[in-house]
Amino acid sequence: MTDYSPPQRYLPHEAPMCLLEKVVEVTESGAHCQVKVSSAGVLAPFLSDDGSLPGWFAIEIIAQTVGVWSGWHTVSAGEESVGVGMLLGGRGLRCPDGKFAAGTLLDCKVTLLMRDDKIGSFEGEILADNRVVASGRVNTYQPDKNELEQLF
Template sequence: MTDYLAPQRYLPHEAPMCLLENVIEVTETSAHCQVKVSPDGVLAPFLNSDGALPGWFAIEIIAQTVGVWSGWHTMRAGEESVGVGMLIGGRGLRCPAGQFPAQTLLECKVTLLMSDEKIGSFEGEILADNRVMASGRVNTYQPDKNELKQLF
């Protein structure tokens, strides 16, 4: 069994923008992370008056799980710091309930569909109690240092 670092170690995000709490598993083609919808957790700043997380956060939770996958592989390859990845789009994103209820433990799982040096496509789903709460495909872009310099 592999011991994983906290999600923010694999992402270029600082609080409160890291929306994940635990890394459960990373493989060659997948990643699995968790976060609890709780007023004392990382999602607290984003909860509505009922203590629920709006469903549109699903795309960012899926994208950050992809970022954990990418960051873990970057660190495994010997790089000291993780790069910036960009979410360039989503397809078929659904969150039928429109929100994630208070006190729900969310399991986000992503599976690599296709990638090259810069572009990646991942199928993602967010589950609670083995029920799919949200799903969809995200496409990402990994700019190189020169491209980042031009952007910023």
Template structure:
């Protein structure tokens, strides 16, 4: 069984924007992460007064799981720098519930459908109690340093 770093070690985010608790598994074409919706957890700033998380967070949970997949692979290749990735869009994104329930533990899984050097497409599912509560396809893009500099109106390296 492999051991994994914390999700934030694979993502270009700092707290409170790391929305995942743990990396469960990463393979050549998939990743699984987990997060608990409890007071004092990573999602605390985003929970409503009853401890629930709005369903529209599903896209970011899926996107961060894709980011963990990408970051883990870069880490395995010896890359020290965490690269910024971008969500180009989501297709067939469906959240079957308006609010993820308080004290729930969510498992987020992504599966690579297609990838070239800079674009990727992933099927994603979020499960609560082993039942799918959100599904969709996430399309991603990996900008290079010059594109990032242009995006953020900075000089290219």
């Protein structure tokens, strides 16, 4: 069993923008991360008055789990720092309840569908108590150093 660093090690995000708390597993074809909807956790700045997290955060939680997948592979290959990835968009994103209830442990799992040097497509789902509470496909782009210099 692999011992993983906190998600921030694999993402180019700092608080409060890292929406994940734990890396459960990373494989060649996917990743599994967790976060709890709690006023004492990383999601606290984004919670509604009733302590729930709006459902539209699902796309970013899925995208950050993809980022952990990419960052873990980068670090495992011996790179010192992880690159910036960009979310191009999502397809078929669903969150039937419209929110994630206070106190819920969210298990986010992503599976690689397709990837080339720069573009990737991943199927994602967020589970709570073994029930899918959000799902969808995200498409990502990994710019190279020259593109980042031009952008910034």
